[in-house]
Amino acid sequence: MGNWQTQPLTLPSVLAMVLGAVIVLVLALGVVTYTIYVQRKLLGWMQLRIGPNRVGPLGLFQTIADIIKLLIKEDVVPASADRPLFLLAPVLAFVPSFLVLAVVPFSAHHVFTANLSIGVLFYLAVSAITIHGVMLAGWASNNKYALIGGMRSAAQMLSYEIPLGLSLVGVVLMAGSLNLNDIVLAQQHSGWWNVIPQILGFLVFLVASTAELNRTPFDLPEAESELVAGYHVEYSGFRFAFFMLTEYVYLFAMAGLCATLFLGGWSGPWLPGWLWFAIKVVLFIFFQFWLQATLPRMRVDQLMTFSWKVLLPVSLVNLVLTGFIKAFW
Amino acid sequence: MSGPLIAFYVIALCVLSCAVLLLSARRVIHMALSVGGVFIGCAALYLLLDAEFVGVAQILIYAGAITILILFAIMLTNHEAQEPPFRWNVRNVLSALGCLLLCAVILLSIRRTAWPVPDASVDINGGNSNPVAIGMALFKQYAIPFELVSLLLIVALVGAVLLARSRKEDE
Numbered sequence: 040m041g042n043w044q045t046q047p048l049t050l051p052s053v054l055a056m057v058l059g060a061v062i063v064l065v066l067a068l069g070v071v072t073y074t075i076y077v078q079r080k081l082l083g084w085m086q087l088r089i090g091p092n093r094v095g096p097l098g099l100f101q102t103i104a105d106i107i108k109l110l111i112k113e114d115v116v117p118a119s120a121d122r123p124l125f126l127l128a129p130v131l132a133f134v135p136s137f138l139v140l141a142v143v144p145f146s147a148h149h150v151f152t153a154n155l156s157i158g159v160l161f162y163l164a165v166s167a168i169t170i171h172g173v174m175l176a177g178w179a180s181n182n183k184y185a186l187i188g189g190m191r192s193a194a195q196m197l198s199y200e201i202p203l204g205l206s207l208v209g210v211v212l213m214a215g216s217l218n219l220n221d222i223v224l225a226q227q228h229s230g231w232w233n234v235i236p237q238i239l240g241f242l243v244f245l246v247a248s249t250a251e252l253n254r255t256p257f258d259l260p261e262a263e264s265e266l267v268a269g270y271h272v273e274y275s276g277f278r279f280a281f282f283m284l285t286e287y288v289y290l291f292a293m294a295g296l297c298a299t300l301f302l303g304g305w306s307g308p309w310l311p312g313w314l315w316f317a318i319k320v321v322l323f324i325f326f327q328f329w330l331q332a333t334l335p336r337m338r339v340d341q342l343m344t345f346s347w348k349v350l351l352p353v354s355l356v357n358l359v360l361t362g363f364i365k366a367f368w
Numbered sequence: 369m370s371g372p373l374i375a376f377y378v379i380a381l382c383v384l385s386c387a388v389l390l391l392s393a394r395r396v397i398h399m400a401l402s403v404g405g406v407f408i409g410c411a412a413l414y415l416l417l418d419a420e421f422v423g424v425a426q427i428l429i430y431a432g433a434i435t436i437l438i439l440f441a442i443m444l445t446n447h448e449a450q451e452p453p454f455r456w457n458v459r460n461v462l463s464a465l466g467c468l469l470l471c472a473v474i475l476l477s478i479r480r481t482a483w484p485v486p487d488a489s490v491d492i493n494g495g496n497s498n499p500v501a502i503g504m505a506l507f508k509q510y511a512i513p514f515e516l517v518s519l520l521l522i523v524a525l526v527g528a529v530l531l532a533r534s535r536k537e538d539e
Binding site for chain 1: 371395397398401404408420421424425427428431432433435436439440443497498499
């Protein structure tokens with residue numbers, strides 16, 4: 040597709056940009072739809088239930104029916120809510136989640152991937168914008184549960200972003216580049232995936248990314264039993280759908296990031312690159328649902344101490360070790 | 369018209385409208401959000417100038433961390449703060465005149481300066497990618513100033529902790 044900044048702006052190049060964005064959006068929506076279906080089926084299987092099985096063969100159209108239901112629901116805005124912020128918050132939460140997909144290399148010939156020289160940093164920076172959406176949603180709802188949920192979510196995502204970022208620095212040191220494509224190539228060149236030399240960083244990444252995604256051991260922002268549903272308690276209809284969409288697009292994007300940084304991205308023997316990438320992404324997503332069915336929720340007072348007193352030192356140790364090995368070996 | 373030029377005008381319009389929104393908003397939290405918009409617009413301008421690292425760092429630090437910090441501060445303190453409605457009095461008229469004068473001075477000096485024309489054949493990154501070039505400059509050429517700045521930050525951090533502590537003991 041080339042670099043649009045150096046190309047003259049013509050109708051075909053504009054069309055190509057729009058088309059690329061639409062294709063990635065449709066891909067993300069499709070993945071999200073069936074991630075939700077697989078999640079419900081898997082949880083059902085692990086809890087000895089059947090799961091959705093009524094809409095379509097094997098319940099395959101269940102999520103589509105749910106989406107249609109959400110879209111045609113009445114759009115409720117609470118009377119005492121801060122109206123402009125209430126309307127803006129879902130947008131503010133969703134846009135970054137879609138933006139980060141721009142740097143994830145889906146396949147070897149990265150058709151829809153921006154070849155940014157600072158890809159890793161771009162992911163971290165843009166995904167932090169979602170915290171604004173979540174926090175403002177909690178604030179604008181004018182509801183105590185929503186406010187507590189929003190604040191908790193912001194505090195949690197901010198403090199887990201630091202070990203997440205530091206665990207990525209080890210990978211960046213190994214590859215000598217912040218570009219996600221270069222990191223995949225470096226793993227292919229060295230012959231082993233980063234998950235082996237960077238096992239400590241990988242473990243920190245797994246924990247911190249689960250917390251970033253607000254998934255089960257760390258799903259305190261939406262703890263049903265104490266906060267009703269957290270920051271989106273006042274939202275309904277398609278605005279609520281936007282928050283759900285954000286969550287699952289991030290799950291997809293984080294799975295892509297994990298596959299790219301630690302599992303060799305699209306590289307692998309025999310199979311085509313996009314299939315390898317898909318397999319690794321599915322593994323990560325499966326792991327998240329497995330955790331969800333297995334683990335209880337953490338207590339809120341353990342959450343912060345765990346991030347600052349356990350994950351942060353471990354990721355720093357990993358960073359120093361990687362630097363040592365890189366310098367003397 | 370080329371792509372970057374169109375992008376520049378669109379981004380500039382966004383930044384300016386966010387800045388106007390910041391000044392005209394009555395609730396503090398709306399102001400904080402429009403500051404975030406200005407920061408993101410500036411980051412987009414940096415990206416447009418091929419300064420990728422600076423642009424993303426701007427998003428990470430200003431649009432991400434600092435705006436969140438402002439939001440937290442507003443939410444934890446007085447959350448219903450509103451500005452009184454605007455009124456034309458002597459002070460406001462004088463400051464408006466001052467602003468217009470400043471604007472004229474800045475515009476005049478910008479128009480009269482002969483700007484250096486960039487030489488497209490010279491790669492300022494020296495053939496490296498953008499973050500590599502910045503790393504080279506920071507850790508080789510400017511290593512000591514860089515360390516001194518980090519020392520300054522630590523002093524500020526420790527100072528802030530100390531200030532917050534002593535106030536708590538007084539109560």
